[in-house]
Amino acid sequence: MTSTExxxxxMLELLSGFIVELRAAGLPVSLTENLDAMEAITHIPIENRxxxxxxxxxxxxxxxxxxxxxxxxxxxxxxxxxxxxxxxxGVDDLPEITEDDEAPMNPDAGGAGAGGAGEAMSxxxxxxxxFQAMRNGDxxxxxxxxxxxxxxxxxxxxxxxxxxxxxxxxxxxxxxxDGVLERLMEEAQEQSPSPLTQLEERLERDEFExxxxxxxxxxxxxxxxxLVADRGVEAMAKTLRKPLPEDVDFMHANREELVGLRKAxxxxxxxxxxxxxxxxxxxxxxxxxxxxxxxQSLSYGGVPADPRFRYPRPSKPxxxxxxxxxxxxxxxxxxxxxxxxxxxxQFSRVRSFVxxxxxxEVTRFFEGVEDISVAIHRVNTEADVVWVDGHSDxxxxxxxxxxxxxxxxxxxxxxLILGDARNNYHASQSWVIKEMSKKARxxxxxxxxxxxxxxxxxxxxxxxxxxxxxVFECRNLRQLEKFVDILE
Amino acid sequence: MDYRFETPASVSTRLRDVxxxxxxxxxxxxxxxxxxxxxxxxxxxAGTGKTQLAKSVAEILGARxxxxxCYEGLDESKALYEWNYKKQLLRIQAERNSDSSWEDIETDxxxxxxxxxxxxxxAILSEDPVVLLIDEVDRVEVETEALLLxxxxxxxxxxxxxxxxxxxxxxMVFLTSNNTRELSEALKRRCLFLHIxxxxxxxxxxxxxxxxxxxxxxxxxxxxRIVRSIRQLELKKSPSVSETLDWARTLLLLGVxxxxxxxxxxxxxxxxxxxxxxxxxxxxxxxxxGAKRPGVPRTS
Numbered sequence: 001m002t003s004t005e006x007x008x009x010x011m012l013e014l015l016s017g018f019i020v021e022l023r024a025a026g027l028p029v030s031l032t033e034n035l036d037a038m039e040a041i042t043h044i045p046i047e048n049r050x051x052x053x054x055x056x057x058x059x060x061x062x063x064x065x066x067x068x069x070x071x072x073x074x075x076x077x078x079x080x081x082x083x084x085x086x087x088x089x090g091v092d093d094l095p096e097i098t099e100d101d102e103a104p105m106n107p108d109a110g111g112a113g114a115g116g117a118g119e120a121m122s123x124x125x126x127x128x129x130x131f132q133a134m135r136n137g138d139x140x141x142x143x144x145x146x147x148x149x150x151x152x153x154x155x156x157x158x159x160x161x162x163x164x165x166x167x168x169x170x171x172x173x174x175x176x177x178d179g180v181l182e183r184l185m186e187e188a189q190e191q192s193p194s195p196l197t198q199l200e201e202r203l204e205r206d207e208f209e210x211x212x213x214x215x216x217x218x219x220x221x222x223x224x225x226x227l228v229a230d231r232g233v234e235a236m237a238k239t240l241r242k243p244l245p246e247d248v249d250f251m252h253a254n255r256e257e258l259v260g261l262r263k264a265x266x267x268x269x270x271x272x273x274x275x276x277x278x279x280x281x282x283x284x285x286x287x288x289x290x291x292x293x294x295x296q297s298l299s300y301g302g303v304p305a306d307p308r309f310r311y312p313r314p315s316k317p318x319x320x321x322x323x324x325x326x327x328x329x330x331x332x333x334x335x336x337x338x339x340x341x342x343x344x345x346q347f348s349r350v351r352s353f354v355x356x357x358x359x360x361e362v363t364r365f366f367e368g369v370e371d372i373s374v375a376i377h378r379v380n381t382e383a384d385v386v387w388v389d390g391h392s393d394x395x396x397x398x399x400x401x402x403x404x405x406x407x408x409x410x411x412x413x414x415x416l417i418l419g420d421a422r423n424n425y426h427a428s429q430s431w432v433i434k435e436m437s438k439k440a441r442x443x444x445x446x447x448x449x450x451x452x453x454x455x456x457x458x459x460x461x462x463x464x465x466x467x468x469x470x471v472f473e474c475r476n477l478r479q480l481e482k483f484v485d486i487l488e
Numbered sequence: 489m490d491y492r493f494e495t496p497a498s499v500s501t502r503l504r505d506v507x508x509x510x511x512x513x514x515x516x517x518x519x520x521x522x523x524x525x526x527x528x529x530x531x532x533x534a535g536t537g538k539t540q541l542a543k544s545v546a547e548i549l550g551a552r553x554x555x556x557x558c559y560e561g562l563d564e565s566k567a568l569y570e571w572n573y574k575k576q577l578l579r580i581q582a583e584r585n586s587d588s589s590w591e592d593i594e595t596d597x598x599x600x601x602x603x604x605x606x607x608x609x610x611a612i613l614s615e616d617p618v619v620l621l622i623d624e625v626d627r628v629e630v631e632t633e634a635l636l637l638x639x640x641x642x643x644x645x646x647x648x649x650x651x652x653x654x655x656x657x658x659x660m661v662f663l664t665s666n667n668t669r670e671l672s673e674a675l676k677r678r679c680l681f682l683h684i685x686x687x688x689x690x691x692x693x694x695x696x697x698x699x700x701x702x703x704x705x706x707x708x709x710x711x712x713r714i715v716r717s718i719r720q721l722e723l724k725k726s727p728s729v730s731e732t733l734d735w736a737r738t739l740l741l742l743g744v745x746x747x748x749x750x751x752x753x754x755x756x757x758x759x760x761x762x763x764x765x766x767x768x769x770x771x772x773x774x775x776x777x778g779a780k781r782p783g784v785p786r787t788s
Contacts, residue, residue: 055520058516064532197748271669
């Protein structure tokens with residue numbers, strides 16, 4: 001090992017603050033990793049911001065889904081320290097950058113915006129420059145424009161208690177990037193000798209969209225940089241802190257978080273499928289393989305000292321999913337259904353039922369469908385789940401379920417009931433669950449509400465739960481994953 | 489101790505010399521692994537060049553690549569070492585008539601001569617530089633992972649009969665994982681982590697150009713653009729880099745200079761391996777106009 005040079009103390013302080021924030025954001029950073037990071041940065045020239053970032057990432061982040069969280073914290077902590085940024089004077093250094101980048105642009109722009117550097121630029125000139133920057137994919141100009149745009153449109157004032165998204169929204173509204181995209185597409189259409197085919201059009205659009213995304217990122221970074229300068233690193237990191245995908249609460253996820261959840265879903269299902277298959281085989285032996293045993297006994301002089309067994313083929317359980325899909329818990333039902341179907345290869349059969357106050361079997365929507373999200377969409381639009389008023393009535397739904405499908409529950413069946421058991425003060429009919437657990441192999445109840453809320457108000461989860469093999473709190477992917485692990 | 493690389497940039501250029509196009513993250517982590525003497529855990533989707541990275545690093549260092557392919561049921565007799573018990577038996581039988589004592593025989597049969605080295609021990613014992621590749625480490629059971637811990641943190645192997653064998657030189661170690669299960673904390677803690685994702689468009693184009701020298705620049709550009717477009721769709725399995733290369737080679741064989749929709753759709757089965765993905769992608773490529781696609785900002 002090399003002898004570790006101790007990094008200069010301000011650096012050390014900054015780094016430990018950084019790690020404290022990473023931990024606060026939920027990343028597991030151990031002491032060894034902390035030390036590794038400190039050693040790593042002694043080998044990296046600190047002026048090289050990217051190398052510095054990757055050095056920290058390699059030592060501190062050991063899970064790719066945590067990268068986003070790391071990225072945010074890094075940008076906050078080290079945003080004022082990159083070589084391309086000078087502290088403070090965001091506005092002052094702008095004109096010269098603009099000029100530098102503009103000079104080679106002028107012939108292209110046909111004189112538009114000539115000499116119009118910095119504050120003197122009119123909105124039209126600025127729009128024109130933006131268009132040029134996008135067309136040529138000019139990163140330097142994009143950065144300069146991002147600064148200019150934030151200065152001009154965001155209306156940032158020191159000490160104002162407004163989130164970064166507000167400023168971002170204001171800036172983007174003024175820039176009209178969608179309009180720029182349309183203009184770029186039109187120009188691409190005009191300039192090509194023959195009309196663009198669908199494919200070419202699509203490729204052009206992809207290219208421009210990726211440039212526009214880059215522009216948005218530049219603007220975001222610029223706003224963040226200024227907010228950090230204004231409010232200080234710790235305060236800023238705290239406001240930007242977001243839960244990791246596996247910790248996002250199903251019931252309160254916003255749109256962006258739902259997208260993140262969907263992305264996290266796929267690797268998770270693959271992982272679970274492998275794990276379930278492995279677990280089922282692990283540590284079990286099939287019936288005695290007579291032939292192989294006799295064969296093996298020859299090497300012991302005919303004594304069957306080493307019995308051989310067949311490869312185990314344990315029977316797979318049949319799963320019934322009974323899900324409440326009323327508004328408050330719909331997202332949870334969707335993710336669970338998706339998860340169960342994604343690992344359905346591990347079960348002999350999956351049947352699903354959805355209810356609000358009426359109940360309907362939706363297995364048919366999933367049959368022969370490769371894309372689960374399509375099936376989920378059909379469940380939400382086509383299933384017949386409303387009986388009277390479209391408010392959850394667990395009691396009635398269970399009663400009907402028992403009447404129609406109760407006979408099909410067998411000792412091979414595992415029943416999963418999904419819902420918050422908020423019954424709107426209807427009769428609970430918990431005898432259904434009692435009968436069900438007599439017949440079925442297991443009955444589990446998954447509740448997306450925090451444990452503290454159970455049995456408050458109209459929630460009667462304990463009424464039902466008493467008859468099941470277990471009630472599980474499933475507020476996020478992490479808990480859902482843990483539950484599936486015990487499923488067999 | 490001598491370092492193998494001077495700067496991250498030199499890693500990048502030397503890798504380029506052997507036709508492996510790295511990016512900043514890859515070069516940076518390889519550089520650090522050398523400086524810190526730590527293994528690299530490489531994770532990412534299949535077919536993004538994780539194994540190739542280890543091979544290329546071995547090539548630029550002029551080192552021997554020792555590869556341990558992991559699988560379910562791997563144990564120490566396959567990974568570390570095994571006593572050659574048949575030879576030991578023969579030895580004991582041969583000694584039967586001589587008058588040497590049991591102690592002599594015992595020290596004799598537990599010596600290097602009767603030791604069968606397996607990849608991990610081999611990497612430790614090697615005199616000349618080696619690169620150790622532990623491939624698809626996520627396939628072994630959690631309990632088996634523990635086998636690796638000693639070698640990963642201290643570069644040594646303990647054999648009860650012989651004592652501890654320390655490495656003669658610290659090898660570069662790469663572990664690859666397709667992330668089918670969570671690796672244990674203990675393993676992750678000992679490694680530097682590198683996630684290799686699908687390359688961005690420019691890098692992919694360069695990869696195509698490097699690996700298939702006879703392709704034209706414009707075709708490579710088109711290939712990279714179409715692949716990027718396809719990767720944006722929600723698919724069961726996005727095309728990997730190796731599939732991109734296969735596709736580019738196919739187009740070249742078919743004598744295509746510029747990819748039309750029809751060409752693309754006819755050869756999609758090289759890029760995508762699921763029928764549902766192929767259907768989805770060909771529908772997207774030939775028609776439903778861009779405005780309806782998800783993720784496209786609508787003009788309001």
